[in-house]
Every structure is written in structure tokens, then in C-alpha cells.
Amino acid sequence: MAEDTVPAGETVGSIGRAVAAIRCVARGGAEGRRLSDVAREIGLHKATAARVLATLTETGVLRREDDRRYRIAPQFLEALGLPVSLGALRQRARGELMELVEKVEDTGLLSVRSGLESLCIDRHVGRHPLQALSLDVGARRPLGAGAGSLALLAFLPRDERETILAALADRLPYRSVTAEAIRHHAAEARRDGYTYLPDFVVHGMTGIGAPVREPSGLIVAAVSVAGVGDRLKGPRRDEVARLVLEACGRIEARLAGGA
Incomplete structure (x- = not known):
């Protein structure tokens, strides 16, 4: 026919x-x-x-x-103007993530959005004797529940953020992680340019993260660092946040250049 x-x-x-x-x-x-x-x-x-x-x-x-x-x-x-593949994204980000981990000596993570969740697609462990290893490659978390996960959510348009939080209302598995707490930390992230979550998902663990954007401005990933105890608190917070933001900037340059 x-x-x-x-x-x-x-x-x-x-x-x-x-x-x-x-x-x-x-x-x-x-x-x-x-x-x-x-x-x-x-x-x-x-x-x-x-x-x-x-x-x-x-x-x-x-x-x-x-x-x-x-x-x-x-x-x-x-x-559609999206990254060629997760494999290509991981490859272009890996060198920068490894360099970041070498500098901070704590665990570095690369995450992407997958529906209402973040998906960890790469992890590198630092040299410090105590490491934050609660998240591994392939692990998922609700958007907002973690430094990298929050970086994927916090910088989205307000209407999209609220739609996601409404959909997650009954799916947040952590007592300390509520929609209101996520809103609060997301507002701080937009003010500071990076996420900072001390003792949020896991007590005694702190995360710092930032989004990675492709040339169009679309957020395609998040880089985050996780540390135990006071590793990412106090004066060291600003230093690690700067290093995370610099790593994101270099990854963005690689994405723009196609290298």
C-alpha cells in the first residue's frame, strides 16, 4: 500500500x-x-x-x-544538539576528572541526568587514606540528593525544578533529604555557582559539585568531589570549589572543541 x-x-x-x-x-x-x-x-x-x-x-x-x-x-x-554519547562525554571528561582528584586527593565523580535521577558514569578515588565511597559507577540517586545530583537540578529553569521536585515528593529515600531542603541548597548553589552539601545524604560526608554545559548552554553532566570528616569544610571548601569549577570549565572547552 x-x-x-x-x-x-x-x-x-x-x-x-x-x-x-x-x-x-x-x-x-x-x-x-x-x-x-x-x-x-x-x-x-x-x-x-x-x-x-x-x-x-x-x-x-x-x-x-x-x-x-x-x-x-x-x-x-x-x-538534537545533545552530546554524541555518554562514552564520548566520559572520555572527554576523564582526564580533567583525574587531574581534579590528583589535586584534592578525595573521590571525584561524573554524573548525568537520567529522568528524575542522576546516574554516576565515572568515579576516581583519591590518595587520602579515608575516602567517601557511597556512590559507584552505575549508581543512581534522585535529583537533588547529592552534590553532583543537585548540580544537575539547581541550575534548571524554576518551572522545571518544581515539576521534578513534585514528581519526587514520594520518592526521596533519605530522611534528611526533603524537597524543601533541596530547594534551600539549590538556591545557595545558584548564588555561589556550585553545590555544597555537608552531612546531607550521609552523615560525616560532604560533597561539592558544579554543572557541565555544552556550547548551547544545556547542562549535560556534573562534576563533584566527596570527602569524609572535615576534608571539604572550613577554608578548604573555597579551594576545592574553585578546582571543581575549573575542571568543569576545561571539560566544557573540550566539548566545544570536540577533542
Whole structure:
């Protein structure tokens, strides 16, 4: 049947299924989604979901890798003005993150937004004998619950911040981490240019973080440092905050230059 003779309802339905599949795969982030995951989450028969995913793969929206999982294709993200891939982002940020950790001797983290959560995509451990290791690669936290996570939230437009906090109202797993506390610390972050969270998520642990923006101004990641005891408090707070901001600036320069 020629394309222009396809019933309007069928065409709209096909577009709706494709959009739902793209959203489902996007929520999978770097982990991707299996065919069975997509079929179940968007309520399609497995054979129908397979046809939708195959079409999206053929047209360059998705890619299917050796682990049989679907992920958003880098060229599609690039067309939308987003980072080419998490892998490329991690690669461009790694040298700067390692240099930061070498200077501060505490744990350094690189995080990205994944829906209502932050996702840690890289971690480097410093040389100091006591390290803050509560977050590892692949770990997720609600937006606002942690220095890097808060950096991904605090600098968003107000309406978007409030929408996220409303959606998280019943999903904040820490007694000390409330929507009101997040609002307070987010306001301080916008005033200072970086996040500072002493004894917030974990007692005895302090985090300092800042956002990383691509050339368009879109926040694509956050760099943060976590330390135990008084490592990031007192006079050292300003020094570490400066180093975090400088690292973010260098990463942004690498993103702008494509290096």
C-alpha cells in the first residue's frame, strides 16, 4: 500500500508507537533496553515491538549492539544538539576528572541526568587514606540528593525544578533529604555557582559539585568531589570549589572543541 493511502488513524498510531519506543529506550540510558523490556513497558506484542524497533534502527534513531540491547543512536543525539554519547562525554571528561582528584586527593565523580535521577558514569578515588565511597559507577540517586545530583537540578529553569521536585515528593529515600531542603541548597548553589552539601545524604560526608554545559548552554553532566570528616569544610571548601569549577570549565572547552 502506498504511503499516501495509509489510513490516518493507522499512521498516527504508528507514530505514537515509535515515540513511545524511543522514550522507553531513552529511559534506559547507557544500559539500554531489551526487546522484551520495550514490549512490556509500552504494552505491545513482542512481534510488533520488534518491527517498531527494527524500523527505528534502520532509520538511524536507535542502534542495537552486541548485547542485544537498544540504545539511542549517537547520530540522532547529535542531530538534537545533545552530546554524541555518554562514552564520548566520559572520555572527554576523564582526564580533567583525574587531574581534579590528583589535586584534592578525595573521590571525584561524573554524573548525568537520567529522568528524575542522576546516574554516576565515572568515579576516581583519591590518595587520602579515608575516602567517601557511597556512590559507584552505575549508581543512581534522585535529583537533588547529592552534590553532583543537585548540580544537575539547581541550575534548571524554576518551572522545571518544581515539576521534578513534585514528581519526587514520594520518592526521596533519605530522611534528611526533603524537597524543601533541596530547594534551600539549590538556591545557595545558584548564588555561589556550585553545590555544597555537608552531612546531607550521609552523615560525616560532604560533597561539592558544579554543572557541565555544552556550547548551547544545556547542562549535560556534573562534576563533584566527596570527602569524609572535615576534608571539604572550613577554608578548604573555597579551594576545592574553585578546582571543581575549573575542571568543569576545561571539560566544557573540550566539548566545544570536540577533542
